[in-house]
Amino acid sequence: MEYRKIGKWGIRVSEIGLGSWLTYGQSVSESESAKQIEYAYQYGINFFDTANVYGLGSGEEAVGKALHKFRRDSYVLATKLFFPMGDGPNDRGLSRKHIFEQCESSLRRLKTDYIDIYQCHRYDPDVPLFEIVRAMDDLARQGKILYWGVSEWSSKQIEAAVDTAKGMNALPPISNQPRYNMLQRDIEEEVIPTCKKLGLGQVVFSPLAQGVLTGKYAIDKPLPEHSRAADNRLSGFIRQSLTRENLLLVEELKAIANELNISMVQLALAWCLRLPEISSTIIGATSINHIEDNQKASGLKIPREVLDRISDFLNNRVMSHK
Numbered sequence: 001m002e003y004r005k006i007g008k009w010g011i012r013v014s015e016i017g018l019g020s021w022l023t024y025g026q027s028v029s030e031s032e033s034a035k036q037i038e039y040a041y042q043y044g045i046n047f048f049d050t051a052n053v054y055g056l057g058s059g060e061e062a063v064g065k066a067l068h069k070f071r072r073d074s075y076v077l078a079t080k081l082f083f084p085m086g087d088g089p090n091d092r093g094l095s096r097k098h099i100f101e102q103c104e105s106s107l108r109r110l111k112t113d114y115i116d117i118y119q120c121h122r123y124d125p126d127v128p129l130f131e132i133v134r135a136m137d138d139l140a141r142q143g144k145i146l147y148w149g150v151s152e153w154s155s156k157q158i159e160a161a162v163d164t165a166k167g168m169n170a171l172p173p174i175s176n177q178p179r180y181n182m183l184q185r186d187i188e189e190e191v192i193p194t195c196k197k198l199g200l201g202q203v204v205f206s207p208l209a210q211g212v213l214t215g216k217y218a219i220d221k222p223l224p225e226h227s228r229a230a231d232n233r234l235s236g237f238i239r240q241s242l243t244r245e246n247l248l249l250v251e252e253l254k255a256i257a258n259e260l261n262i263s264m265v266q267l268a269l270a271w272c273l274r275l276p277e278i279s280s281t282i283i284g285a286t287s288i289n290h291i292e293d294n295q296k297a298s299g300l301k302i303p304r305e306v307l308d309r310i311s312d313f314l315n316n317r318v319m320s321h322k
């Protein structure tokens with residue numbers, strides 16, 4: 001496993017990170033969740049991502065339980081807040097009140113004294129940036145978080161957060177967690193260059209487009225049993241990307257993976273990691289085999305000539321999402 005710095009900052013994360021949305025503490029049983037997280041850790045994955053809202057706390061609990069047995073300084077734990085955790089008027093968003101209260105709840109569920117990267121799951125237009133930056137900076141000064149980051153913020157919002165922090169002599173966000181994969185590349189135009197200029201690294205989510213880029217979904221074939229797309233409780237988002245155009249494209253990408261003698265998954269992850277601005281690709285997994293296959297993408301260099309071909313190919317095709 002290879003490790004990268006997050007932007008200009010000192011902390012290093014594994015090129016393949018492991019997330020827990022829809023999986024650990026939710027669709028994957030508690031004992032199996034622990035097995036998979038431990039397996040990933042043994043393989044050198046040191047970056048684990050979760051969120052308070054995943055299973056309304058059960059995702060964090062599963063991750064905390066599994067990692068608890070390892071030395072705390074040997075892994076980087078990231079969680080998030082923003083989405084509603086209850087029905088009350090203060091049970092959501094990025095107010096100082098909610099940030100402080102959710103940080104305490106996350107620490108308890110994660111069985112730890114500190115969070116390495118505390119991420120704002122979305123931008124909150126109802127809270128002044130000053131309030132958010134001050135709350136994050138105070139948590140950092142208290143030692144409850146080491147760094148903070150954002151997720152799915154626009155380049156303008158990220159720029160404003162860094163400016164605000166500078167004006168307050170406070171800790172700025174160090175990372176951005178956007179969606180990024182061969183089928184969804186919107187961050188290339190503005191978000192990546194802005195973050196590069198400001199020193200933030202990208203820890204990208206859904207690098208396999210939730211499984212579409214594994215090659216296991218095929219045109220006119222039934223959905224594979226036990227897959228995310230086949231489960232009505234989990235398929236809300238993935239189904240939007242399971243279009244005929246995307247599946248045709250994956251078929252062609254599979255041929256390139258075959259040429260290189262690597263799996264489609266490894267091609268998709270190594271393609272994200274071709275950019276030095278990507279600090280980590282946060283994968284999801286529902287079996288140990290997934291982790292074993294996916295972690296092999298770390299350190300894999302796709303030849304320049306093949307990258308150029310992929311780039312021409314992706315630029316000339318229309319990706320479609322319903």
Ligand SMILES: NC(=O)c1ccc[n+]([C@@H]2O[C@H](COP(=O)([O-])OP(=O)(O)OC[C@H]3O[C@@H](n4cnc5c(N)ncnc54)[C@H](OP(=O)(O)O)[C@@H]3O)[C@@H](O)[C@H]2O)c1
Pocket residue numbers: 018019020021022023049050121151152177204205206207208209210211212214216226227228229265282283284285286287289290291293294
């Ligand atoms: N910040 C945000 O708003 C946000 C949003 C989404 C996700 N995230 C983070 O990013 C993480 C990853 O997201 P994601 O789960 O969408 O990532 P992904 O890696 O694109 O998709 C993961 C899914 O693909 C399938 N898969 C993975 N490896 C496979 C393999 N080798 N062979 C066959 N199938 C394979 C599995 O689904 P099945 O086995 O179930 O088919 C797995 O759960 C999340 O856990 C979360 O931590 C953050």
